[in-house]
Every structure is written in C-alpha cells, then in structure tokens.
Amino acid sequence: DTAVSQTPKYLVTQMGNDKSIKCEQNLGHDTMYWYKQDSKKFLKIMFSYNNKELIINETVPNRFSPKSPDKAHLNLHINSLELGDSAVYFCASSQGLGGVGETQYFGPGTRLLVL
Amino acid sequence: GENVEQHPSTLSVQEGDSAVIKCTYSDSASNYFPWYKQELGKRPQLIIDIRSNVGEKKDQRIAVTLNKTAKHFSLHITETQPEDSAVYFCAASRWGGTSYGKLTFGQGTILTVHP
Numbered sequence: 001d002t003a004v005s006q007t008p009k010y011l012v013t014q015m016g017n018d019k020s021i022k023c024e025q026n027l028g029h030d031t032m033y034w035y036k037q038d039s040k041k042f043l044k045i046m047f048s049y050n051n052k053e054l055i056i057n058e059t060v061p062n063r064f065s066p067k068s069p070d071k072a073h074l075n076l077h078i079n080s081l082e083l084g085d086s087a088v089y090f091c092a093s094s095q096g097l098g099g100v101g102e103t104q105y106f107g108p109g110t111r112l113l114v115l
Numbered sequence: 116g117e118n119v120e121q122h123p124s125t126l127s128v129q130e131g132d133s134a135v136i137k138c139t140y141s142d143s144a145s146n147y148f149p150w151y152k153q154e155l156g157k158r159p160q161l162i163i164d165i166r167s168n169v170g171e172k173k174d175q176r177i178a179v180t181l182n183k184t185a186k187h188f189s190l191h192i193t194e195t196q197p198e199d200s201a202v203y204f205c206a207a208s209r210w211g212g213t214s215y216g217k218l219t220f221g222q223g224t225i226l227t228v229h230p
Binding site for chain 1: 147149153157158159160161164166202204215216217218219220222223
C-alpha cells in the first residue's frame with residue numbers, strides 16, 4: 001500500500017542511451033511532480049502535472065520529456081543520456097495544485113548512474 | 116525567481132542539545148514554508164510547515180519561526196536525539212499566478228547528533 005512508488009529503484013546505463021522512470025501514486029492526488037537531487041543533495045523541481053496537464057516546466061533540457069497517462073501516473077523519459085544526468089530522481093504528489101499548506105509526498109527515488 | 120539560502124551546511128550537536136537551522140528567501144510573495152527531513156538513502160518527508168500569516172508553530176520537539184519582514188525562517192529542534200540525524204531542507208513556495216506548488220529548496224543541512 002505504498003503511497004508514491006517509483007520504478008526502477010536503481011538504473012545504471014551508458015551515455016547516449018534512452019531510459020524511462022515510472023511513478024504511480026495511490027493517494028488520489030491531482031498533482032504530481034518530478035524533482036532532481038544532484039550529488040550535493042540539492043533538490044530542484046523539474047516538472048509538475050495537474051490532472052494530466054503540464055503546469056510547471058522548469059528550464060530542463062529537451063532530452064527530458066514527462067508524460068502523464070492519467071492523474072495517478074507520471075513518467076519521465078530521458079533521451080541521449082549524459083554523465084551529468086546522474087542523480088536521484090524523485091517523484092512527488094499533492095492533493096490539489098500544491099497550494100498553501102498542501103503537503104507534497106515523495107516517492108522513494110530512482111538512482112540513475114550514467115557511465 | 117525565488118532563491119532560498121540555508122545555513123549552516125553541516126551541524127554537529129551532542130544528544131540533548133538544541134539545533135537551529137536558518138533559511139532566507141528572496142520572494143516577498145512567498146507564503147508557504149515547509150521543512151523536510153531526509154534520512155540517508157531515503158525520501159524527503161515533511162516534518163513541519165508554516166504559512167505566511169503565522170509567526171511560529173510547534174510540534175513536540177520541533178518548532179519553526181517566520182520573520183516576514185526580514186524574509187527568514189528557522190527550524191528549532193530541542194532535546195536532540197541520535198535519530199534526528201539526517202539532512203534537513205527548508206523550502207519556500209508562492210501560491211498563485213503561475214507558481215503552482217513550486218517548492219524552491221535550500222541547499223540542505225546535514226545534522227549529526229552524537230550520543
């Protein structure tokens with residue numbers, strides 16, 4: 001009964017490959033997010049979807065493409081992986097639009113290592 | 116955009132002592148300030164939050180204070196225990212306009228509580 005889950009947990013791949021990370025939430029939340037946590041532990045938002053609609057799109061390379069097939073799922077596809085993409089990617093969700101007082105619940109993270 | 120500065124980057128205390136972590140933010144329109152705790156290898160989890168219309172909030176051994184005029188907020192942990200050892204992140208968000216749920220995180224503070 002995990003609230004926010006991600007697959008895979010670990011991902012090791014070569015430069016230039018294409019990979020996808022999947023996220024699912026069973027909280028009934030309307031909004032889902034992708035965050036990147038770099039090697040210095042810095043957390044930065046990448047994208048946010050509300051009911052399958054993109055609402056936050058930070059300055060992220062075009063190689064990153066999120067997709068939300070329904071409000072319970074948010075996937076992240078990365079093309080032409082680069083060394084600098086190595087990081088932990090966290091999915092999160094919130095009840096509404098992440099307004100004042102709305103907790104964002106994080107998934108367990110996907111540790112991506114690009115060789 | 117919003118910028119959040121967090122200090123100190125590392126904090127070492129003895130069990131039973133108090134710990135204080137401070138953050139400053141740049142966007143005077145920010146109105147929600149959550150604190151997240153991230154244990155090693157785990158996901159960030161909300162521990163306490165405060166809204167801009169409140170100056171202080173307490174929850175057992177943790178408290179947060181907010182000074183809107185100075186644009187800074189602090190996390191206070193009293194009677195620290197070894198299980199408080201983790202990375203703590205402050206964050207700020209501005210509800211409204213095109214800033215839906217966009218949390219801007221501080222750089223994180225590694226708290227170590229020595230038995």
